[in-house]
Amino acid sequence: MTFKFNYEEVVRKPNPMVEINPLKRGKGRTVNLQDRVDKLNKNAAWKKTTKLWTAMNKTFDLTRFPQVSMEPLGALDIDEDIQRELDEKHCANRIANPAVFDPALLQPVICIKTSKGKFISIDAQHTVSTVAGLIDAGLVPGVTDWKEFKFPFMYIETNNLSYARKAFSILNGKGKKKQSQYQQLRNSVFVIRIDKDRSDEDDVKVEKLVAAAESHLCFPVEEDSTLLKHPGTFSNISTFKSLSINEIDTACGWHDKYFHYEGVHVSLFFIYRDLCREFGSAKIPLSGKLQEELAAMIQKLFGNLSQFQESVTEAHRRWHEKSYGYKGSWNDDAYACALVQLYQKFGGKEKVAPTLLDRFDNLIEFFDEDIMGLAD
């Protein structure tokens, strides 16, 4: 049986992402707060919220506005029922890491002030513990007693500990807009590209991954971004970051060569992670012919990787239920195994890593009949 499919070229069009890629450079502009207020005033959700305030007779209570003052660290107590246990390693390895520590990056303590004048910490115990520890270790010139060292405190006056408990929850996740995976990636890239600061090896690695992807016209973008309609874009940052630079280079090279007209589906990263690792372990080259034939097969059977993902997920669901008698959860390892097994089923002759053939036994028999019928 000869291999059934030939790859069909699709005319390449200029990719607008080359010019509008947000990671290429910063916007290079600063806006004032009025710009943000204007944006809010045009937003439907914001308009609804302000209407709701009016309907509820709710107003901004200025008496609840936090105070800010410089207070001695010795005045601060930590309620262990509110804050977490101290993570000493976090203080030692992250905050006080001599390669990155900079007092300018310290955040104020957020706390309550009771009617007895006690300050109880809500947030930043690791910061203040680190500062006190550094003073204690004699590493702050001119300061000998950390208890007298004045630090910025932001607080409201209350005796209500439930307020502190709720505030801790909000400040540490619940209710707070967290940085997305993309925003974190963007920060790392801009630290290298704009600030030219290569002191953090994580930032350096992330920028290299992004550069490897960009060299093949693949572009990370924010989840739900309108840019996702452009070819080569993807938003699954955590999977992207889990691959090595060589794996990203190979995966994105394949995407750009054969599917330059499509967005990057996340299954690409899982497939190439496993192809690179399993072929590498078996010392089998990932040949150009094999990669072209895989692309041809995806075109002809599924159209694109997005549809392959839908089909293999359904096949895996049926396979698991038939094999084990109950519904199992999806396993990302099945992408590459299914792809290589389909390749052989349709007459592919290139050498493949044996470890991708003996897992998920008979999985491909659970693909739709109209797919498998094409093998006959």
Next chain:
Amino acid sequence: MYHLYLVTSVGGRAGFGIATDYRERNKQYASHSGDIVKFSYIYGGLRTHAKAIERTIKTQFSDNIWIVDDWKTEWLKDGVTMQDLKAYVDQLLNERSFYRLKVIAEDYDFKQGLIDPN
């Protein structure tokens, strides 16, 4: 065989969808709208290809979806015509010649029964 259909609402709005049984789907449109609804074009072919094209239309027409009170409908907004939609699908099929999908019916409603795809 699986189907991608381009539908025109009673008011003339363009929309699209996928179905195994296009006759039954057309009946459902009639039942909901209280009138005969036309599938301006029905494409037949491989299930995966019909779904892949539907997904591509959704992505590429994301700025042209008819949104009512923050609710994203499955119809296209005013000003985007059936001709625009048909031209886009045909362009996709021309540029990506590996898609096994072809027009099997035009101006269809369920009263016409099932169409011989050949």
